[in-house]
Amino acid sequence: MPEYDVVVVGAGVNGTGIARDLALRGLKVCLVEKSDFASGASGANTGMIHGGLRYLIYDIDTTKHSCLDSGYIQKIVPFLLFRIPFIMPLTLKLSLPFFETYFEVYDKYARLKRGMPHTMLGQKEIKQLVPNISNEVKYAVTTDEWGIDPQRLCLLNGLSAASAGADIRLHTEVTDFLKDPSGNIIGVRVRDKSGAQELRARMVMQATGPWLMRTSSKAGVEVKIRPGKGVHLTFDRRLLNYSLIINMVDGRMGFIMPHENATILGTTDDDYYGDPDDLRVSEDEVDYLIQGAARYLPDITKARVVRAWAGIRPTLFAWGKNEDALSRDHKVFDHEKIEGVKGIVSIAGGKLASYRLMSEEAADLIAAKLGSSAKCQTHLLPLPGGEKEVSEKEFSEKYGVPQYAVHRMVYRHGSRAEEILELTRERPELKETVCRCEPVLAAELVYCMRNEWALTLTDLRNRTRLGTGMCQGTRCALKAAAVLARELDMSAKDAENSLLDFLERRWKGNRPVLQAGTLEQEELNQAAYFLVGNLHRLLAGR
Numbered sequence: 001m002p003e004y005d006v007v008v009v010g011a012g013v014n015g016t017g018i019a020r021d022l023a024l025r026g027l028k029v030c031l032v033e034k035s036d037f038a039s040g041a042s043g044a045n046t047g048m049i050h051g052g053l054r055y056l057i058y059d060i061d062t063t064k065h066s067c068l069d070s071g072y073i074q075k076i077v078p079f080l081l082f083r084i085p086f087i088m089p090l091t092l093k094l095s096l097p098f099f100e101t102y103f104e105v106y107d108k109y110a111r112l113k114r115g116m117p118h119t120m121l122g123q124k125e126i127k128q129l130v131p132n133i134s135n136e137v138k139y140a141v142t143t144d145e146w147g148i149d150p151q152r153l154c155l156l157n158g159l160s161a162a163s164a165g166a167d168i169r170l171h172t173e174v175t176d177f178l179k180d181p182s183g184n185i186i187g188v189r190v191r192d193k194s195g196a197q198e199l200r201a202r203m204v205m206q207a208t209g210p211w212l213m214r215t216s217s218k219a220g221v222e223v224k225i226r227p228g229k230g231v232h233l234t235f236d237r238r239l240l241n242y243s244l245i246i247n248m249v250d251g252r253m254g255f256i257m258p259h260e261n262a263t264i265l266g267t268t269d270d271d272y273y274g275d276p277d278d279l280r281v282s283e284d285e286v287d288y289l290i291q292g293a294a295r296y297l298p299d300i301t302k303a304r305v306v307r308a309w310a311g312i313r314p315t316l317f318a319w320g321k322n323e324d325a326l327s328r329d330h331k332v333f334d335h336e337k338i339e340g341v342k343g344i345v346s347i348a349g350g351k352l353a354s355y356r357l358m359s360e361e362a363a364d365l366i367a368a369k370l371g372s373s374a375k376c377q378t379h380l381l382p383l384p385g386g387e388k389e390v391s392e393k394e395f396s397e398k399y400g401v402p403q404y405a406v407h408r409m410v411y412r413h414g415s416r417a418e419e420i421l422e423l424t425r426e427r428p429e430l431k432e433t434v435c436r437c438e439p440v441l442a443a444e445l446v447y448c449m450r451n452e453w454a455l456t457l458t459d460l461r462n463r464t465r466l467g468t469g470m471c472q473g474t475r476c477a478l479k480a481a482a483v484l485a486r487e488l489d490m491s492a493k494d495a496e497n498s499l500l501d502f503l504e505r506r507w508k509g510n511r512p513v514l515q516a517g518t519l520e521q522e523e524l525n526q527a528a529y530f531l532v533g534n535l536h537r538l539l540a541g542r
Ligand SMILES: Cc1cc2nc3c(=O)[nH]c(=O)nc-3n(C[C@H](O)[C@H](O)[C@H](O)COP(=O)(O)OP(=O)(O)OC[C@H]3O[C@@H](n4cnc5c(N)ncnc54)[C@H](O)[C@@H]3O)c2cc1C
Pocket: 009, 010, 011, 012, 013, 014, 015, 032, 033, 034, 035, 036, 037, 038, 039, 040, 041, 042, 043, 044, 045, 046, 047, 048, 049, 050, 172, 173, 174, 175, 207, 208, 209, 210, 211, 215, 228, 229, 230, 231, 267, 310, 311, 312, 313, 314, 347, 348, 349, 350, 351, 352, 353, 354
C-alpha cells in the first residue's frame, strides 16, 4: 500500500496550491482528483485575480489579502496575467463624492498589486472609451484588476508539485477515508478506471470545494459551507476593450469583461441545494444577465452568446445573509482541535486571488503537525514557464510560426513555449493550426499529451482553450481528434468516444443560449457530426 506524508484531495486552485507548497517543503505528497485539474469552482470563475474591491466596506481583510497576494501571483507567473481596465458607471451626481472617497481608500490597497489609481470620467470621455454605452451613463470611475486563465494556474501548480516529487493522480476519486479504531484518519480509499486502491497518509488535506460537505461526512468531520451557484455567459468576440462594472435588476454587482479573445458577462449568485456534479444553466439565468448588461450596453441583446457556464462558490456558512453579502473570507479547519479527529485538515471559502496565501496557511498547519520546520517558498519560486522572459518575435522567426500563434502559446506556457516549438523541428507538420479561434497548433496538443497529463479532447480543451472560441469546436474537434489518436496510438472507436464526450460538453454549454438563427445553425452542425461523421452509432452504445 503506497504511503505518503500527505494526500491532498481535490485539484482546484487550493488543492494544487497546497500540494505544491507541501512538496516544495520536501514532504511526500499525493494529489488526488476525481476529474481533471480545475473541474470545480476553480475552472468556472470570472478568472480575476482581483483585489476585492467590493469587500472594502464589510470585509477589509479580504481586500488586503487579495491585493497582497495578487502581487505575489504576478511575480511567480507573470506570463499568465493580463491587465483589465475597469469602468464603473455612475448614474447619480450625488454619489460622486462617495465613490471618490471609496476609490481613494481602495487605491492604497491596489498598489500592492501594481494597480493604477482611479480616475473620475465625464460622459464625453466615457463615450470615447465605450462608444456604444447607454446615454444614461453620465459619470464613471476607473480602476483595474488582473485577469488569469484559472485552469492553467491550477495545472502549473500541479506541474510544479510534480517536479518537486508529488504524485498526481487525476480521474481518481476518493470514495472513503481509512480510519484507525478511534476514528482518526490514516489515509483514503480511491477508485480510478483500473480499480480501487488504498493510500496511507500521515495527514489528509480536504480541498474539495463545493463537495466538502459530501467528503466530510465520509470522513466523520463537519465543514459547513453555503454553496452559491454563479452563471457566466461567453460572447463570441471582444465587444469592448474595457470592463464595465454593472448593477443588476436586484442591485447586485456584475461584470461585462473582455477576456482573452471573447467577452464574458457574469455572474449570478444563488444558494444551491442540488448535486454539484449536475450543474445546469436555466434560461431565466441567461435572461437575468442579459437584462442587467443591456441597461449599460443596449446593443448586447443583438450580440452572439456562444455558451453559458456555471460554477459553485464554496462559501463559508452563515445564516440570515443574502448570498451576495456572504463573507469571501476563508477558513482552515483543524479537525483535531474542532472535533478531536486527528489526521485530517480541510479548507473552505476564500478566492482564487488569495489561493497562494490560503495554501500557505494550510501547509503551515500540516507541516507543523508533521514536525516539519521547512518554510513556504511558493511566493519566491516561479511557476513552470515563469523562469525567464522570452521574445515572441524571435520564436516566430526561428521556428517559422506566425507571431499571433506564438503570442497565445507564450501566454499559456511562458518560456516553456520553446519546448513546444522544438517539436516542430522533427515534425514540421505539427505547425498546423488546429484551432483557429485561439489559435492552437498541433505541436501544443502533442506537448500537453506528453507533459501535462492530457488523455482526452476535453483534457486538451482545459489546457489550451481548444474549441472554446467563436466556432465552439466546429472547425477543430475532428482535426484535434486525429492528433490525439495518433499521439496516444488510440483505436478509432476510443478517439470517436473522446470526440463525442468533447462535443457533448460543448453542447451542454450552448443549449441554454440557443435561439432563432443560432438554434437552426446548431441543428445543422449536429446533423453534420451525427449523419456525415456517423457519431450516432456511438450514442446507441451509451
Ligand atoms: C461563478 C464564480 C465566480 C468566481 N469569481 C472569482 C473571481 O473572479 N476571482 C476570485 O478570486 N475568485 C472567484 N471565485 C471563487 C473561486 O473560484 C473559488 O474560491 C476557488 O476556485 C475555490 O477553489 P477550491 O480549490 O477550494 O475548490 P474547487 O475548485 O471546486 O476544487 C475542488 C476539487 O475537488 C474535486 N473533488 C471533489 N470531490 C472529490 C473526491 N471525492 N475525490 C477527488 N476529488 C474530488 C473536484 O472535482 C474539484 O476539482 C468565483 C467562484 C465562482 C463559482
